[in-house]
Amino acid sequence: MNIYDVSKKAGVSIATVSRVLNGNANVSEKTRERVLSAIKELDYTPNVFARGLGLNTMKAVGIMCTDSSDIYLANAIYYLERELRRFNYNAILCCTGNDAGARKSCMQLLLDKRVDGIILAGSQFICRDAGVDGYDYIIEAARELPIVLVNGRLDGNRDGCRLYSVLCADREAVCSAASQLIEAGRRNIVYLYSGTSYSSLNKLDGFTDAMNQAGLPVRPEYLRQCTRDIAGARGSLEALYSSRMPFDAVIASDDMLAVGAVKFAFAHGIRVPDDLEIIGYNNSVLANCTEPELTSIDNRVELVSTRAVRLLIQVLGGGSAPPLDIVAAELIKRNTTKF
Amino acid sequence: MNIYDVSKKAGVSIATVSRVLNGNANVSEKTRERVLSAIKELDYTPNVFARGLGLNTMKAVGIMCTDSSDIYLANAIYYLERELRRFNYNAILCCTGNDAGARKSCMQLLLDKRVDGIILAGSQFICRDAGVDGYDYIIEAARELPIVLVNGRLDGNRDGCRLYSVLCADREAVCSAASQLIEAGRRNIVYLYSGTSYSSLNKLDGFTDAMNQAGLPVRPEYLRQCTRDIAGARGSLEALYSSRMPFDAVIASDDMLAVGAVKFAFAHGIRVPDDLEIIGYNNSVLANCTEPELTSIDNRVELVSTRAVRLLIQVLGGGSAPPLDIVAAELIKRNTTKF
DNA sequence: CAGGGGGTTGGAAGCGCTTACATTGCACGA
DNA sequence: TCGTGCAATGTAAGCGCTTCCAACCCCCTG
Numbered sequence: 001m002n003i004y005d006v007s008k009k010a011g012v013s014i015a016t017v018s019r020v021l022n023g024n025a026n027v028s029e030k031t032r033e034r035v036l037s038a039i040k041e042l043d044y045t046p047n048v049f050a051r052g053l054g055l056n057t058m059k060a061v062g063i064m065c066t067d068s069s070d071i072y073l074a075n076a077i078y079y080l081e082r083e084l085r086r087f088n089y090n091a092i093l094c095c096t097g098n099d100a101g102a103r104k105s106c107m108q109l110l111l112d113k114r115v116d117g118i119i120l121a122g123s124q125f126i127c128r129d130a131g132v133d134g135y136d137y138i139i140e141a142a143r144e145l146p147i148v149l150v151n152g153r154l155d156g157n158r159d160g161c162r163l164y165s166v167l168c169a170d171r172e173a174v175c176s177a178a179s180q181l182i183e184a185g186r187r188n189i190v191y192l193y194s195g196t197s198y199s200s201l202n203k204l205d206g207f208t209d210a211m212n213q214a215g216l217p218v219r220p221e222y223l224r225q226c227t228r229d230i231a232g233a234r235g236s237l238e239a240l241y242s243s244r245m246p247f248d249a250v251i252a253s254d255d256m257l258a259v260g261a262v263k264f265a266f267a268h269g270i271r272v273p274d275d276l277e278i279i280g281y282n283n284s285v286l287a288n289c290t291e292p293e294l295t296s297i298d299n300r301v302e303l304v305s306t307r308a309v310r311l312l313i314q315v316l317g318g319g320s321a322p323p324l325d326i327v328a329a330e331l332i333k334r335n336t337t338k339f
Numbered sequence: 340m341n342i343y344d345v346s347k348k349a350g351v352s353i354a355t356v357s358r359v360l361n362g363n364a365n366v367s368e369k370t371r372e373r374v375l376s377a378i379k380e381l382d383y384t385p386n387v388f389a390r391g392l393g394l395n396t397m398k399a400v401g402i403m404c405t406d407s408s409d410i411y412l413a414n415a416i417y418y419l420e421r422e423l424r425r426f427n428y429n430a431i432l433c434c435t436g437n438d439a440g441a442r443k444s445c446m447q448l449l450l451d452k453r454v455d456g457i458i459l460a461g462s463q464f465i466c467r468d469a470g471v472d473g474y475d476y477i478i479e480a481a482r483e484l485p486i487v488l489v490n491g492r493l494d495g496n497r498d499g500c501r502l503y504s505v506l507c508a509d510r511e512a513v514c515s516a517a518s519q520l521i522e523a524g525r526r527n528i529v530y531l532y533s534g535t536s537y538s539s540l541n542k543l544d545g546f547t548d549a550m551n552q553a554g555l556p557v558r559p560e561y562l563r564q565c566t567r568d569i570a571g572a573r574g575s576l577e578a579l580y581s582s583r584m585p586f587d588a589v590i591a592s593d594d595m596l597a598v599g600a601v602k603f604a605f606a607h608g609i610r611v612p613d614d615l616e617i618i619g620y621n622n623s624v625l626a627n628c629t630e631p632e633l634t635s636i637d638n639r640v641e642l643v644s645t646r647a648v649r650l651l652i653q654v655l656g657g658g659s660a661p662p663l664d665i666v667a668a669e670l671i672k673r674n675t676t677k678f
Numbered sequence: 679c680a681g682g683g684g685g686t687t688g689g690a691a692g693c694g695c696t697t698a699c700a701t702t703g704c705a706c707g708a
Numbered sequence: 709t710c711g712t713g714c715a716a717t718g719t720a721a722g723c724g725c726t727t728c729c730a731a732c733c734c735c736c737t738g
Contacts, residue, residue, distance in 0.1 A: 050389030050694030074413035389724030
């Protein structure tokens with residue numbers, strides 16, 4: 001079943017069938033209809049490989065992420081794929097983990113597959129520990145096809161690259177949240193984070209901004225890095241607690257860590273939010289699991305993902321797009337805060 | 340940069356280069372080395388489209404699921420993709436939602452893309468409400484390429500189909516868990532579930548088995564179906580509670596629902612596990628979020644996913660495989676049960 | 679030394695599509 | 709009536725690979 005069968009059935013040449021297939025205008029309405037009905041009748045679909053050979057596009061984009069089972073990334077992937085399919089693109093998923101080598105080989109795999117574009121989902125790709133040439137593989141790839149960073153950003157002069165970012169205003173969101181805590185009288189606020197990714201450090205900056213604006217000192221003991229799980233977060237707070245440093249609020253870079261904070265408080269009979277206010281990040285399902293439920297900053301994963309895809313589609317269509325698109329976050333108030 | 344460049348560099352014909360590329364044995368060791376070094380030197384990778392045209396394979400498999408942001412499915416996808424890539428296959432993700440039409444069109448999209456096989460992840464594809472011809476699109480597709488159902492199963496005579504199932508012994512797991520509750524003296528056990536998927540009903544059967552084995556009646560009021568979220572689960576229990584039907588244990592078909600049960604208990608000052616024992620399912624991250632932490636049945640998502648991929652790879656390699664592969668679940672005891 | 683056979687290699691025909699270029703046919707104005 | 713021009717269509721040359729088949733070389737046997 002190929003284009004020749006269709007051309008025979010419709011009584012035209014394969015060139016005409018191809019024109020109809022590709023929406024070429026130089027086909028009379030009568031012929032177009034004849035071809036279309038032949039296609040329908042034969043239930044014909046063009047061979048992607050042959051088509052790819054000619055057009056050098058497979059109508060697929062790669063989605064790279066560190067770990068698709070992470071709640072935030074799983075959501076991002078869902079929205080990315082949904083939006084891509086709306087535009088008739090398929091999503092090829094690659095989970096790289098945190099290994100730099102794996103990232104490069106995943107990227108190469110996608111390039112070899114001749115995907116039309118690549119979306120790097122999650123800020124983990126842009127990370128303080130990346131090293132001098134840690135992003136070369138991204139830059140390099142961006143010379144060949146458009147790349148969109150979701151919640152990540154690469155600065156500097158990138159001539160000849162098609163490199164775009166769609167991200168959430170994490171810094172401003174954390175600054176605003178911290179400011180509200182300060183205004184409510186909290187003075188010993190802990191910032192709890194798990195990685196050195198772009199957004200994690202960005203949030204840290206936002207926290208610092210708020211403290212500076214209020215004229216409060218940023219004490220390093222209150223900037224607590226831990227492993228990205230409940231136990232890690234809890235353990236970090238336990239350590240702080242044992243050292244008798246008083247704290248009356250926690251801002252976490254992820255709901256998962258905030259859950260750890262709630263558990264810490266529960267274990268010590270610390271009342272939340274009266275004695276300890278807690279703010280999570282991502283506004284994920286975890287925020288509804290704890291008692292009391294988490295106040296959390298919503299980083300608009302659906303909106304960001306959707307915009308990322310739209311931007312990519314626009315670029316793939318030959319259009320231009322702004323290299324940077326920033327979406328505002330939103331504080332969702334629940335019961336771990338009093339304001 | 341194509342096969343001609345390589346052949347020129349290596350001083351051989353393109354046929355020989357192709358033989359080396361495809362591991363054909365009829366190449367002398369010396370020639371093979373010369374070609375391989377030319378390939379390395381030129382950093383050549385074959386064009387997937389041209390290759391696909393010839394071989395009719397793209398080294399990619401489709402993963403269909405209803406919703407990749409679901410915690411269980413997100414995990415399954417992670418493990419599936421990881422294992423696929425180990426075998427040099429890419430994963431093309433398609434989230435269909437619960438719409439039957441979308442499922443069919445997703446399936447068609449994957450077939451059109453000429454994927455080598457398809458994995459249907461999650462039991463939602465096999466569902467009581469599917470209707471008479473609800474699975475025809477699966478059967479049909481399985482005539483063209485191998486399909487593996489993860490946690491789903493299609494019975495009946497399927498000549499000419501390559502249709503396989505890898506699943507978890509959900510029924511036995513729930514039966515065993517319920518039996519333990521009964522043995523511990525619980526008599527009014529609620530089974531809380533959210534859908535009519537294959538595994539959900541399977542679990543329900545397991546619950547019934549346990550009650551029957553113990554000679555206890557299965558009262559329909561205690562089989563509670565709700566929406567797949569915390570509020571739905573909680574609401575369902577609230578309704579039961581208001582109707583003054585006593586219950587002293589809850590088995591949920593998903594941790595999410597179990598969280599709702601914990602919240603219900605908290606709201607009414609019911610002590611968990613003393614007055615109410617709760618068992619979740621999937622042993623997801625949610626099990627660690629509540630206070631007390633959830634006892635949960637682990638359905639071995641990593642093992643099941645890995646086996647599903649191995650099975651598919653085996654079939655794709657021309658081998659045969661058992662149509663059904665069942666993995667035992669494991670009860671993970673935490674603090675919402677006393678035994 | 680001729681003939682045969684097996685291990686290597688090259689030539690060339692596809693695979694199914696796109697598209698530049700050639701061709702056709704028709705309407706229109708001169 | 710005959711160009712002229714444009715819209716519609718066909719022809720054929722790729723795209724980069726796989727693979728059948730033929731050709732070759734070398735060594736062994738008779």
